Amino acid sequence: MEKKTRSVHAESFLAPIWKANPLFVLILGTCPALATTTSIEAALGMGLLFTFVLVCSNVLISALRKVIPDEVHVPAYIVIIATFVSVVEMFTKAYLPPLYSSLGVFISLLVVNCIVLGRAEAFANKNTVLDSLLDGLGNGIGYTIALLILGACREILGTGEITFGSKFAFIPLTHLPILKGEGFDFSMPIFTTPAGAFIVFGIVMAVIAAVNNHKADVEKEKARQERLAAAKAKNAAAASAGKEAK
Amino acid sequence: MAYFTAFILAIISGMLINNVLLSRFYGICSFVGVSNKLKNAFWMGVAVVVVIVLAALICYPLYMLLDAAGISFLRTVVFILVIASLVQFLSFVIKKYSPTLYKAFGIYLPLITTNCAVLGVVEENAASHAADFGAAMANALGTSLGYLVVIVLFSAVRARLETNNVPRAFKGLPIALIVAAIMAMAFTGMKGMA
Numbered sequence: 001m002e003k004k005t006r007s008v009h010a011e012s013f014l015a016p017i018w019k020a021n022p023l024f025v026l027i028l029g030t031c032p033a034l035a036t037t038t039s040i041e042a043a044l045g046m047g048l049l050f051t052f053v054l055v056c057s058n059v060l061i062s063a064l065r066k067v068i069p070d071e072v073h074v075p076a077y078i079v080i081i082a083t084f085v086s087v088v089e090m091f092t093k094a095y096l097p098p099l100y101s102s103l104g105v106f107i108s109l110l111v112v113n114c115i116v117l118g119r120a121e122a123f124a125n126k127n128t129v130l131d132s133l134l135d136g137l138g139n140g141i142g143y144t145i146a147l148l149i150l151g152a153c154r155e156i157l158g159t160g161e162i163t164f165g166s167k168f169a170f171i172p173l174t175h176l177p178i179l180k181g182e183g184f185d186f187s188m189p190i191f192t193t194p195a196g197a198f199i200v201f202g203i204v205m206a207v208i209a210a211v212n213n214h215k216a217d218v219e220k221e222k223a224r225q226e227r228l229a230a231a232k233a234k235n236a237a238a239a240s241a242g243k244e245a246k
Numbered sequence: 247m248a249y250f251t252a253f254i255l256a257i258i259s260g261m262l263i264n265n266v267l268l269s270r271f272y273g274i275c276s277f278v279g280v281s282n283k284l285k286n287a288f289w290m291g292v293a294v295v296v297v298i299v300l301a302a303l304i305c306y307p308l309y310m311l312l313d314a315a316g317i318s319f320l321r322t323v324v325f326i327l328v329i330a331s332l333v334q335f336l337s338f339v340i341k342k343y344s345p346t347l348y349k350a351f352g353i354y355l356p357l358i359t360t361n362c363a364v365l366g367v368v369e370e371n372a373a374s375h376a377a378d379f380g381a382a383m384a385n386a387l388g389t390s391l392g393y394l395v396v397i398v399l400f401s402a403v404r405a406r407l408e409t410n411n412v413p414r415a416f417k418g419l420p421i422a423l424i425v426a427a428i429m430a431m432a433f434t435g436m437k438g439m440a
Contacts, residue, residue, distance in 0.1 A: 027278065027419065028275070029275075030274040030275055030278060031271050031272060031273070031274045031275065031362050032271075034271045034274060035270070035271035074330075075327065075330055078326050078327070078330060079323060079326075079327070082322050082323040082326050083323065085322055086319055086320070086322050086323065089319075089322070090319060104373075105366055105369045105370055105373065108322050108365065108369045109272070109362045109365060109366055109369070111322055111326050111365060112326070112359070112360045112361070112362050112365050113362075114275055114360060117360060190431075193430075193434065194268060194269045194271065194430045194434075195427045195428075195430040195431045195434065196427070197271070197427075198423045198424065198426045198427030198430055199423075199424060199427040201423050202416075202419075202420045202421070202422075202423030202424040202426075202427065203420070203424075205419055205420040205423065206413075206415045206416045206420035206421075207415070209414075209415045209416075209417070209418075209420060210414075210415035213414060213415060
């Protein structure tokens with residue numbers, strides 16, 4: 001019994017990281033995924049702020065789930081989420097001004113992020129505080145990983161290098177050249193523009209679809225082979241039974 | 247007259263050059279989710295235009311009030327409550343006076359509360375302290391008309407994509423995103439007009 005409940009807790013944490021990834025599988029929260037992934041650092045910053053807001057709102061909504069009347073639950077959730085977003089916004093403005101200016105209005109737009117409201121509606125108002133905390137953490141980490149993948153593709157292809165320390169002031173500013181060096185430069189600036197955001201997101205989604213299609217094909221083929229083998233065995237058994245009868 | 251020209255130019259720039267969906271990325275969720283039927287996309291776009299313009303109209307004086315009182319950090323909470331109640335109010339009014347229109351808007355009206363384009367425009371207007379009322383309204387009109395234009399264009403393209411032969415992995419969303427990328431490039435070309 002003990003073991004079973006523990007695996008349920010683990011599932012609410014692990015599922016959103018890859019199997020039910022909010023961005024790549026459920027296709028939620030696409031606005032910040034396109035707008036804030038021009039660099040790895042901006043993507044990481046957005047992911048961390050998102051995780052904080054989601055965990056806090058999930059925990060508070062789950063704790064208040066028996067207090068909030070059903071008729072006004074959406075406005076109540078929005079006010080709770082907006083409060084945490086304001087906290088995050090003031091914190092970033094005060095301590096990480098470069099990050100604040102590069103994310104801009106998208107920090108405030110966390111209020112209407114479909115994932116935050118969706119988790120409140122679909123999970124936090126039905127589950128315990130612990131499960132909601134784990135669900136928030138899992139979704140936050142899953143979304144951050146997805147943003148980092150997009151951010152890494154766009155920064156490496158678009159600028160040819162990875163820059164550390166431009167958004168987080170406490171890291172010394174360093175450039176790590178990847179696609180350029182002495183006498184050559186393979187960077188394609190289009191990937192840092194809005195069009196590049198759509199291209200990278202589209203191709204990543206297509207790669208994921210291709211992998212899933214391949215997996216489904218392999219499984220189908222395996223099931224077909226098994227069915228064939230089973231039919232063959234049955235036929236052989238029937239034939240041998242028929243021979244014996246003769 | 248000069249003021250009027252500036253107003254029109256600001257609308258065009260918000261509509262075509264800094265398009266809300268293709269270069270500012272507000273409201274992508276609805277862009278991806280709704281737009282595969284031309285008629286639905288059109289009514290969704292019209293509903294967004296109405297809500298954005300009204301929200302900008304109401305939130306502008308409210309933000310002045312908050313700023314004067316020194317509590318501008320409360321703006322996000324205030325704005326989202328204004329938008330949510332505005333959408334609720336609009337759906338009551340439309341239901342009462344024009345059931346046909348209510349049917350046309352259907353499910354899209356309540357969804358607009360969580361459309362980032364509305365909150366995005368209002369926040370942008372608040373962030374540019376210097377902007378006067380005219381500039382704020384031009385931004386609202388330009389942004390919302392840009393949303394309408396692009397969502398209608400995109401839905402027409404997507405309707406054709408569905409009957410076309412695309413590689414299996416690109417079926418559905420991925421090819422739609424690539425099309426959006428090409429549209430974004432086309433809209434980047436309008437930068438030369440400004």
